[in-house]
Amino acid sequence: MERPDETISLEAKNFSFWYGSNRALTNIDLTVPARQVTALIGPSGCGKSTFLRSINRMNDLIPNIRYEGDIILDGESVFRADQDVVLLRRKVGMVFQKSNPFPKSIFDNVAYGPRVNRLVDGKRALEDLVEHSLKRAALWEEVKDRLGKSALGLSGGQQQRLCIARALAVNPEVLLMDEPASALDPIATQKIEELVYELKSEYTIVIVTHNMQQAARVSDRTAFFYLGELIEVGNTEDIFTNPKNEQTEAYITGRFG
Amino acid sequence: MTTRVETLRSRRSAISTVMLGLTGVAAFVVVVPLLLIFYYLISSGAGALNLDFFLRLPAPVGETGGGMANAFLGTSLLVLYAALMGIPIAVAAGVFLAEERSTLLARLVRFVADVMNGIPSIVVGIFVWAWVVVSMGRFSLLAGSVALAVMLIPMVARTTEEMVRLVPKELREGGRALGFTRWRTTLGIILPAARSGILTGILVALARIAGETAPLLFTAFGNPFWEWRLNEPVSSLPLLIYQYAISPYEDWHRQAWAASLVLICLVLVVSLIARVIIKTPYRGG
Numbered sequence: 001m002e003r004p005d006e007t008i009s010l011e012a013k014n015f016s017f018w019y020g021s022n023r024a025l026t027n028i029d030l031t032v033p034a035r036q037v038t039a040l041i042g043p044s045g046c047g048k049s050t051f052l053r054s055i056n057r058m059n060d061l062i063p064n065i066r067y068e069g070d071i072i073l074d075g076e077s078v079f080r081a082d083q084d085v086v087l088l089r090r091k092v093g094m095v096f097q098k099s100n101p102f103p104k105s106i107f108d109n110v111a112y113g114p115r116v117n118r119l120v121d122g123k124r125a126l127e128d129l130v131e132h133s134l135k136r137a138a139l140w141e142e143v144k145d146r147l148g149k150s151a152l153g154l155s156g157g158q159q160q161r162l163c164i165a166r167a168l169a170v171n172p173e174v175l176l177m178d179e180p181a182s183a184l185d186p187i188a189t190q191k192i193e194e195l196v197y198e199l200k201s202e203y204t205i206v207i208v209t210h211n212m213q214q215a216a217r218v219s220d221r222t223a224f225f226y227l228g229e230l231i232e233v234g235n236t237e238d239i240f241t242n243p244k245n246e247q248t249e250a251y252i253t254g255r256f257g
Numbered sequence: 258m259t260t261r262v263e264t265l266r267s268r269r270s271a272i273s274t275v276m277l278g279l280t281g282v283a284a285f286v287v288v289v290p291l292l293l294i295f296y297y298l299i300s301s302g303a304g305a306l307n308l309d310f311f312l313r314l315p316a317p318v319g320e321t322g323g324g325m326a327n328a329f330l331g332t333s334l335l336v337l338y339a340a341l342m343g344i345p346i347a348v349a350a351g352v353f354l355a356e357e358r359s360t361l362l363a364r365l366v367r368f369v370a371d372v373m374n375g376i377p378s379i380v381v382g383i384f385v386w387a388w389v390v391v392s393m394g395r396f397s398l399l400a401g402s403v404a405l406a407v408m409l410i411p412m413v414a415r416t417t418e419e420m421v422r423l424v425p426k427e428l429r430e431g432g433r434a435l436g437f438t439r440w441r442t443t444l445g446i447i448l449p450a451a452r453s454g455i456l457t458g459i460l461v462a463l464a465r466i467a468g469e470t471a472p473l474l475f476t477a478f479g480n481p482f483w484e485w486r487l488n489e490p491v492s493s494l495p496l497l498i499y500q501y502a503i504s505p506y507e508d509w510h511r512q513a514w515a516a517s518l519v520l521i522c523l524v525l526v527v528s529l530i531a532r533v534i535i536k537t538p539y540r541g542g
Contacts (some may be wrong), residue, residue, distance in 0.1 A: 058430060061430070061433060085436070086436040086438070089433070089435065090435075090436045094434035095430065096434075098427045100425070101431075102432070102445075102446050102450075103452070104432065104449065112435070113435040113437075116435075116436075116437060116445075117435075117436060155313075163431070166435065172458075185519060
């Protein structure tokens, strides 16, 4: 599918966020380049997940939230009044920390999104889409003989790749990943990381991680959040070898967090 | 020094043994009534169990033999119609309670459901008598089913609520993140994930209402003949047990025991099925 070739996919402008009276994000300015991996790092509670969930407006599910500033996707505010949240979430896929396959078959897990959103016509096209999505998530070879079996029988790593396939099946532009490998063993983690690396040729990826090595391995750019503020952002190599900010350096060298 | 530690240790382990023993005794006491019930039912009722018992109508007063075939049919129909009426309402209400858990309406409905779970079943019978029997001008299968449905709804609504609440919130987020609407997520993802728990709750409730007598006394009323029409009184197992047990006839007493045995076996089987089902809950990463 052809997409407009833009170098900036996503941009936060002076974005602040509150849970009730609790300020979680303060004046975030961040640009996310298209078809690159941007890692959000920082200690627990620093606001990186809140920021991630603001992009596809998953925070809308929480009562008593408030925000100021804006997040721009493809030149349009995700918060604009006539925003169709359904379309927004199709454009911005999400993978969660805990793999959350639906209590359905492997096939239906991937097919459910396209089916509900009427993305394809006909059984054959749907099967092709499911196969394509599973291949892109590097899961096809492992599950092609048991597509009708329950997704809950898969291992944790397979479940997580199934969730990635599920997100890819609705053909998003941006993929948000909230610590996608934190509950997985090292081998499953490596597979997810390889996958992220491959997927960035087609998708803009924003990944939250607590794992510094992971951020260094998979991302092109890294943003360090602390206490709800964006402390430093830059090329991953620069952030990890030559951080400009003392707090960034303290965090990446493991002195706190 | 060592001896003091040793003494303390043996004292602790002695107390531990005694306490464990006491809980064991308590657990045994819980099981004893069930074992005794089974013993009495089998020794008094098994003799009256034969093919006639399941296939024939009750014998006229004074004659021996006959069976309870119409009561089996009656109980089946009563439970079936109660399930058809009650389960959709109860499951929908349970989903509402779980989804809108803190709204005023949800809190009110939850409170009422809890009160209704505690209401003596005879009161439900009287209520349905006043509401359905009086307005229809007759006892009926319909009235009996309504009474059983009134018993079933609060039970199933509350278990459904609990089961829906147990579904991890990540699953809901997964649906919403794919752009599904709230109702689509609930119907397509949350309900299937809670399915085994909800089904278990339904089976337990069905087992419970199948054995209810009091709500049927002045609704389904009882009937010595075959009956399956909604607007006619029907027989049922618990009612027949009650009528036979208070009768002066030896043969009827035996049949009441036999019917009790069959009823408790049905309840047991349903409970076992429920046990098996609940062993397959949602299991994500």
